[in-house]
Amino acid sequence: MHSAKQRIMMTAMRLFAERGYQSTAVADLLRESSVHSGSLYHAFPTKQDVLIAVLEAYRDGIAPMLLEPAWKGVHDPIERIFALLGAYRRLLVETGCTYGCPIGSLALELHEPDPPIRALLAANFDGWIDHVRDCLEQARHRFGEDVDTHRLATFILTVMEGGVMQARTHRRIEPFDDCVEVLRDYVSRLTVKGEGNRR
Amino acid sequence: MHSAKQRIMMTAMRLFAERGYQSTAVADLLRESSVHSGSLYHAFPTKQDVLIAVLEAYRDGIAPMLLEPAWKGVHDPIERIFALLGAYRRLLVETGCTYGCPIGSLALELHEPDPPIRALLAANFDGWIDHVRDCLEQARHRFGEDVDTHRLATFILTVMEGGVMQARTHRRIEPFDDCVEVLRDYVSRLTVKGEGNRR
DNA sequence: TGATGGGTTGATCGATCAATCAAGTCGTGC
DNA sequence: GCACGACTTGATTGATCGATCAACCCATCA
The missing domain is CATH 1.10.10.60 (Homeodomain-like)
Structure with missing residues (x-):
């Protein structure tokens, strides 16, 4: 029990x-x-301490609870990124586009959070970004050398969160799918040999 | 008075x-x-009706209150998009990265909103996207013919909202700037002559 | 047997919430 | 002068909120 x-x-x-x-x-x-x-x-001690414990659990669960299931059987580092986005897509679809990323929801719901809360929200984003950046680094040879992997990982988190927001608002998966499609197009352009870098 | x-x-x-x-x-x-x-x-009648009136005001104010000030002196349709993103950037900086897009905040704060509320949130997103899509259509000759302007406008809204979310969470403008930089790179790749389309 | 202490029970607290309403004010038309 | 409707005043309501606390349960160990 x-x-x-x-x-x-x-x-x-x-x-x-x-x-x-x-x-x-x-x-x-x-x-x-x-x-x-x-x-x-x-x-x-307080209700807020329950929230702190929840955010710590999410932070510590990124790898074992989120990434490992999403990456089962997927070994290509770029495909792992899209498999991760696919995990959020499945969550959305299974809940009728009502449930998205809990961290993003809390980040926008709590406008003036106490410092420990904000730090934990940021730590969740940072952890997520770090793992995506690791994927990008593993695929570094496919990109131009001047691609900033941390910046690109930040961008990918943004695409996920923004896509979830629009899907939830419309209660339709299409906006999320549209955003992932465009991201795929961008990544494929970044990884085309010989024209990988331009800025 | x-x-x-x-x-x-x-x-x-x-x-x-x-x-x-x-x-x-x-x-x-x-x-x-x-x-x-x-x-x-x-x-x-109720507090919720105040929210409805506010969302209607935002919806009706997109062009006169948001776009027209942001686009003063900017005539290139692509630059207008980035001028719009610049308006959100200014808001973030002026408020120490505490104030972002009010629609996005409300969209994630209200998890199970009544239908009229959700419809107004969606209408705000749709109005924003329509104006950005108009810009893209005006620059259509610079893109490949198979670029889906509505899909791309949806993506741009996602980048704005996701960037605002991360900037607010970190209380730093850098994540927002990073996302806009990457978006600029993508748009410039889309508009390079002769390789405009790939999917 | 008895003492100790981590954990549980559930009534209860004051604060705050959205919402109400009887009474009052004021401009307008007749 | 007076009746009327639009709007304002501000005390008050019942519901709900997060949090408290004395009493109690029970496994452990002396």
């Missing part, structure tokens, strides 16, 4: 992603994880 | 952008617009 703390965290990850942080009442967490308020406040 | 309804709307546009919808209490709107609760509920 999971401990009360674990049940709270699992419920919080789901509800914060489904409804957002502010729209999730502590009473919702208690009901859906079958925990009483005293137990929650025994495990976490 | 502005009417109570106008003052509420001006305050709501500012506070919803600064703090978000849910974090803005009706009492905040009342205090900062010097209006009493009875007057607000005389002008608007």
Whole structure:
């Protein structure tokens, strides 16, 4: 049996992603994880500390929970990037385009977050970008030498988050697919031999 | 003197952008617009109707309030796109990277919005995309004929929103600049004569 | 047997929320 | 002068919020 703390965290990850942080009442967490308020406040000083624990779990779960399943059977570093985008696509489709990237949602929902919250949001983005940049570095020989892999990885995160935002707003997958298609076109132009660099 | 309804709307546009919808209490709107609760509920049936009015104002203000100032003195259609992105950049810099695109923030903050809200969010995105697509159409002769201008405009909105998200999260403008730089590179590759199309 | 302490129970708290409403003000038409 | 509707005033409501706390349970070990 999971401990009360674990049940709270699992419920919080789901509800914060489904409804957002502010729209999730502590009473919702208690009901859906079958925990009483005293137990929650025994495990976490405040509701915000639940959020901190959730963001730490996402940060520590990028590789084992997100990348490894998405990259199973995919070995080409460029295709791994698109497999990662495909994982977000599957999430969107499975939820009727209501569920996107929980980090992005929280990043825009919390306008003036306390420093530890903002630092954890940034750490999640940084971790994601680092792994994508590693893929790009592994494919470095296919790019021009002056391609800035960190900048390009930042761009890829932007395309994912912006695509998720539009898909969620329209409740249609097409905007996300359009963005990934355009990104594919750009990457293919970057990797065409002999014209790889231009700036 | 502005009417109570106008003052509420001006305050709501500012506070919803600064703090978000849910974090803005009706009492905040009342205090900062010097209006009493009875007057607000005389002008608007509910708080949500204030949001609807705000989203309608943004939708109707895209051309006169956003594009026309950004495009003053800029006539090249491609440069107009980057001038538009420059307007968001200025907003970010002026607010220490705390204020981004209010539509994007609301789109991710409101996870399960009522249909009229979601429709207005989508209408705002659609209006923005339509204007960018018009720019691309005006520059059509510079692209390959098989470039999908609507798809590319969707991509440009994604780059803006994703760039704003990362800049706000890091409280630094660099991620936004990085994304715009990469977009510039892509557009320049699309418009190089004789190799304009590849898919 | 009894003491200790991590963990649980669930009623309860004050604060804050969106929303209400009776009473009042004021300009306009008759 | 008076009736009317549009709008304002501001106290008040019930609901919901995050958080608290005394009492209790029970495994462990002396």
